[in-house]
Amino acid sequence: MKTHLGRRPFSAMELHTLYNGYIYGDFKVAREQPKHWHFWLPLIAYYSGAYSDEIGYLTLDDLSLEKDVLCFNFHTHGKIKPRLVPVHQALIDAGFNEYLAFIKSQNQQRLMFDLPAKTGRYSEKVRIWFSGEGERAGYLQKCDIPNVDQLGMKTAISSLRLNFEQQVRIHALQANSKDAFNYLMGFNEYPHNEFKDVLLLNNVIQKIRIINSHLHWQRFITRESH
Numbered sequence: 417m418k419t420h421l422g423r424r425p426f427s428a429m430e431l432h433t434l435y436n437g438y439i440y441g442d443f444k445v446a447r448e449q450p451k452h453w454h455f456w457l458p459l460i461a462y463y464s465g466a467y468s469d470e471i472g473y474l475t476l477d478d479l480s481l482e483k484d485v486l487c488f489n490f491h492t493h494g495k496i497k498p499r500l501v502p503v504h505q506a507l508i509d510a511g512f513n514e515y516l517a518f519i520k521s522q523n524q525q526r527l528m529f530d531l532p533a534k535t536g537r538y539s540e541k542v543r544i545w546f547s548g549e550g551e552r553a554g555y556l557q558k559c560d561i562p563n564v565d566q567l568g569m570k571t572a573i574s575s576l577r578l579n580f581e582q583q584v585r586i587h588a589l590q591a592n593s594k595d596a597f598n599y600l601m602g603f604n605e606y607p608h609n610e611f612k613d614v615l616l617l618n619n620v621i622q623k624i625r626i627i628n629s630h631l632h633w634q635r636f637i638t639r640e641s642h
Contacts, residue, residue, distance in 0.1 A: 472538025
């Protein structure tokens, strides 16, 4: 039996809280076992609209330069279409290029190399870390954000895709391109496999609101213990 009415996007205040939480601050919490994907996956989810499983599958080969625009190539989700999503400048500013160099130095291929698959899927591990399970509190609870609100609406890592959808819908329509919206979301309403105007896609993506301009991967890995 479903105990909630459905997913909702995070509010502006909740997004602020999430991306100013301990992962993006200067101090570790007690008994924390930090992983690089704890920093990167929620950011990539917000700025790309991808599901956590898709992000888990990303490899270095899934990054490509299209007309000088760095793009993610998402192609592992069975129900939504493969798509190129430009990398938001906020990810570059957060140390994405330095992180890619680190991955290569470790002889790794997957961007989220320290995220293990559970029963063949990456999303299960992400769900437990982000939303908690049983007595175990997730990142949401540690940021004092409820899993289910008073109206019975649920928030989860996939809520970030809804935040992406809200913003991309507006910016794509402002650019007079419903096709760009449907393509970036991986919706079947876009009938073709490719989208020729990468610069238009990039224009839409770069308009996604930056939540915390001070976060950086180097800051994450040098956080101190309390």
